[in-house]
Amino acid sequence: LPKGEQWRRSLQLLDDIQHSHQPDVTTYNAAMSGCGKAQQWQRALQILDEMKLSGIEPNSVTQCIVHSTKPNLTIHANMPTPAATP
Secondary structure, eight states, X not given: OOGGGHHHHHHHXXXXXXXXXXXXXXXXXXXXXXXXXXXXHHHHHHHHHHHHHTTOOOOHXXXXXXXXXXXXXXXXXXXXXXXXXX
C-alpha cells in the first residue's frame, strides 16, 4: 500500500477484529497511530472514543499516540499529557 493509504488499512483491520473479537488496547493504539501518521486527527479521536465506550482503558502508549498525533489534541481527548522521563 502507498504510505498515505496505510491508515485506511489499519481501520479495516480494526473493523475486522471488532467483528470477530474484542479489540484490546494494543489494537486500538495501532489504529490511532495509523490515523495520526496520516494526519487523520478526527478519526484518531473517534477511535479513542470507541475504545473508551467499549470499556478499554487508555494506557501510557495511548497518551503518547494522542499527544504525538497532534499536541493540542490531548486537551480535546481529555487525557493528561504524557509525563516526561528524567
